[in-house]
Structure formats: C-alpha cells, structure tokens
Amino acid sequence: MKPAVNAKLVNKAYVGDIMEVNIQVTNLDNSKVTYAIGLEGYNSEIAEFIAFSTNSVTLEVGETAIVTARFRPILAGEFTFDVSFTSLLGEKFNQPVSLTVYEEEGFTFDFNDNMVLYLLAGVLLVFIILLFVLISVASRKRRKVLA
Numbered sequence: 001m002k003p004a005v006n007a008k009l010v011n012k013a014y015v016g017d018i019m020e021v022n023i024q025v026t027n028l029d030n031s032k033v034t035y036a037i038g039l040e041g042y043n044s045e046i047a048e049f050i051a052f053s054t055n056s057v058t059l060e061v062g063e064t065a066i067v068t069a070r071f072r073p074i075l076a077g078e079f080t081f082d083v084s085f086t087s088l089l090g091e092k093f094n095q096p097v098s099l100t101v102y103e104e105e106g107f108t109f110d111f112n113d114n115m116v117l118y119l120l121a122g123v124l125l126v127f128i129i130l131l132f133v134l135i136s137v138a139s140r141k142r143r144k145v146l147a
Contacts, residue, residue, distance in 0.1 A: 001029040003059075003085055005095040010068070013079070013101045019047065019071045021097065023083050027059035034058040035085040037067055040094060042081040047071040047101065073101040 003025050010020035027033050036056045039049060050070040057065040073079065079101050082094040 002093050003033075003035065004028055005083070005085070005093075007083065007095060007097040009099055013071075013073055013099060014104045015073050015076050015101060016104065017073070018050070019073055019099070019101070021069045021071070021099065023067045023069060023095070023097075024064060025057060025059070025067065025085065026064040027061060030061060032058065032060050034088050038084040038086070039069075040082040040084050043079075046075050046077070046079050047073040076101050076103040 005026075006024045008022050008024070010022055011017075013019040023037075025035065034056060035058075037052055037054070042049060048071060050072060052070075053068040057067060059065055069083070071079075077100070078098060080096065080098045082096050084092060084094050086092045
C-alpha cells in the first residue's frame with residue numbers, strides 16, 4: 001500500500017543558502033515496512049543535493065517519520081523533483097515536490113573561512129596604517145621640540 005507523504009519547506013529558500021525540506025511519511029499498510037529513500041527528476045544545475053537525514057525508514061503500522069532533505073540552491077525559480085520510496089519488496093512510490101527558490105535580496109554577507117582571513121587582514125592593515133600615522137605625528141612633534 002502507498003504511504004501517505006507530505007513535503008514541507010522548513011525555511012524560505014534563497015540562492016546559495018541551505019534549503020531544508022521535511023518529508024513526512026506515514027505507513028498506511030497493515031504491516032511493518034521499510035522504505036529506501038531517494039530522489040528522481042532532480043536537476044543538479046538548479047540546486048546541489050547535500051543529503052537526506054536518513055536513507056531509509058522502518059515504520060510500524062500507522063507510524064510516521066520525518067526525513068529532512070538538504071539542498072543548496074544555485075538558481076532562483078521553481079525547483080521540482082520527486083522523492084522516491086522503495087519498499088524491501090520492490091514497490092516504488094514517488095512523491096512530487098515543487099518549491100520556489102528566491103534570489104537573495106539586498107546586501108548579502110557570506111561569512112566563510114576565507115572571509116575570516118580577509119577580515120583579520122583588514123584589521124591588521126588598519127592597525128599598521130594607524131601605527132604609521134602615530135609615528136609620523138610623534139616624529140613631527142619631536143622635530144618641533146628640537147628646533
């Protein structure tokens with residue numbers, strides 16, 4: 001029997017950010033079932049697939065589980081794919097998912113490892129410039145005192 005599946009975007013999806021989709025699956029069968037979880041119809045040029053929180057779920061009768069799929073969108077627009085559920089008996093069920101990815105609005109600041117280095121280099125540069133200015137001012141005052 002086909003499971004009940006519902007997919008919901010956890011956070012508003014922006015290009016470059018991590019997008020999380022919670023996929024709720026409920027066993028409507030009369031017995032315990034295990035599903036392998038996969039993606040179909042997925043276009044990697046639109047979003048990079050990162051991972052599922054788990055690659056399979058085992059559900060008792062009526063039990064519900066939530067699996068999270070993580071993506072990093074590359075382009076803005078409609079993003080569609082199917083989440084597939086394949087039972088150990090080979091029965092396969094697909095759940096279509098359609099999401100909207102938005103372009104980042106306004107000024108963005110991606111604070112990654114390189115940014116920390118750039119920030120430290122900038123602070124060091126400002127410190128060196130201030131040091132030269134202080135030495136120059138002190139040197140001028142010393143010349144005036146000696147003259």
